[in-house]
Amino acid sequence: MNDVDVLEWTLAGYAGEQLADEAQLLNKTVDYDGGRLIFQDYGVVVVEPSSPGDKDVIFSCAVHGDETAPIEIVRDMIHGIMQGQIKPVQRTLFLIANPAAIAINKRFVDMNMNRLFSGAHAEGDTPEHKRAASLEHYVTAFYQDAPGGERQRFHYDLHTAIRDSRYEKFAVYPYTHGGPYKKSQLTFLAECGITTILLSQSPTTTFSYYSVRTHGADAFTVELGKVRPFGENDRSKFAAAERMFTRLICERELSLPEFDPERTKVLDVCRTINRTVEDFTLHFPDDVANFTAFEQGYLLAMDGDTEHRVEQAGERIVFPNAKVALGQRALLIVKDVPIERLQLV
Ligand SMILES: O=C(O)CCC(=O)N[C@@H](CCC(=O)O)C(=O)O
Numbered sequence: 001m002n003d004v005d006v007l008e009w010t011l012a013g014y015a016g017e018q019l020a021d022e023a024q025l026l027n028k029t030v031d032y033d034g035g036r037l038i039f040q041d042y043g044v045v046v047v048e049p050s051s052p053g054d055k056d057v058i059f060s061c062a063v064h065g066d067e068t069a070p071i072e073i074v075r076d077m078i079h080g081i082m083q084g085q086i087k088p089v090q091r092t093l094f095l096i097a098n099p100a101a102i103a104i105n106k107r108f109v110d111m112n113m114n115r116l117f118s119g120a121h122a123e124g125d126t127p128e129h130k131r132a133a134s135l136e137h138y139v140t141a142f143y144q145d146a147p148g149g150e151r152q153r154f155h156y157d158l159h160t161a162i163r164d165s166r167y168e169k170f171a172v173y174p175y176t177h178g179g180p181y182k183k184s185q186l187t188f189l190a191e192c193g194i195t196t197i198l199l200s201q202s203p204t205t206t207f208s209y210y211s212v213r214t215h216g217a218d219a220f221t222v223e224l225g226k227v228r229p230f231g232e233n234d235r236s237k238f239a240a241a242e243r244m245f246t247r248l249i250c251e252r253e254l255s256l257p258e259f260d261p262e263r264t265k266v267l268d269v270c271r272t273i274n275r276t277v278e279d280f281t282l283h284f285p286d287d288v289a290n291f292t293a294f295e296q297g298y299l300l301a302m303d304g305d306t307e308h309r310v311e312q313a314g315e316r317i318v319f320p321n322a323k324v325a326l327g328q329r330a331l332l333i334v335k336d337v338p339i340e341r342l343q344l345v
């Protein structure tokens with residue numbers, strides 16, 4: 001059982017294929033030196049150490065099915081535990097969020113899953129709506145099943161971006177509703193090689209915002225690089241992140257260097273441009289990287305007859321996508337903000 005490929009099992013089982021008993025992990029447990037792995041559902045794997053530390057950690061991948069590097073990272077962490085090289089002491093939940101989209105090498109099948117959390121899944125009945133609802137259920141159960149006492153909740157939702165990015169690795173810090181930002185998290189992310197932080201300024205229906213808002217977790221959408229097909233990811237670029245993810249779950253007390261404000265670049269979301277009509281166009285080429293700045297007045301996008309221009313010097317574009325569904329975000333406009341302006345704890 002320890003040599004079953006967890007990704008192959010997830011894809012086959014989720015697709016409803018009949019699996020031979022030796023290839024079937026569903027509802028089985030695998031012991032490791034220090035605890036056990038429980039295969040709760042296809043793509044839902046819980047790690048229960050026999051003597052758990054005070055952290056409950058979630059790593060999710062494939063909320064977008066073609067973002068393969070995070071899938072490889074999560075798969076290899078699970079395999080590392082099954083094969084005895086990784087021995088977690090912290091409760092951990094691994095989620096391979098959208099197996100149906102992985103199977104067709106697409107961002108999603110019917111609906112962008114990262115717009116379906118915090119209850120938005122109730123507004124439709126595609127397989128993605130149903131899967132988002134069940135992922136929320138697994139997250140809730142994981143946090144609620146934790147031992148008593150003071151605990152720390154984490155959720156790193158791993159992605160890669162459609163375009164190149166001027167700052168290759170970055171994380172979205174979900175809206176804090178005026179609450180402070182955590183130095184310990186900025187330091188952990190910097191140790192992962194993620195030294196650019198985008199501050200979201202509104203509630204969203206993303207997976208990371210769900211875990212922050214509903215479960216009080218420290219949660220982030222983590223963008224680790226550019227989307228590439230399976231086998232074409234340069235894993236050396238993710239080595240620091242993989243090492244820190246493993247340390248987070250394998251060490252009882254994770255010692256981090258002191259917070260250094262010089263390490264992290266912070267940007268604030270100034271405007272969210274939604275596509276409201278069919279006739280939506282971006283006025284820059286597909287190879288313009290995330291975080292590119294344009295001069296004041298530059299026409300960035302047309303949404304029907306509505307012009308979206310650069311309003312202030314220094315505004316940069318992030319996540320441009322003219323093909324999103326009507327009503328969804330087609331572009332973020334962001335601006336550098338000195339880290340000293342943030343309320344940090
Ligand atoms: O590269 C792109 O255009 C999209 C990358 C991506 O999937 N980003 C996430 C960000 C989620 C967040 O704002 O926290 C998304 O759009 O879902």
Ligand SMILES: [Zn+2]
Pocket residue numbers: 063064067159160161
């Ligand atoms: Zn993504």
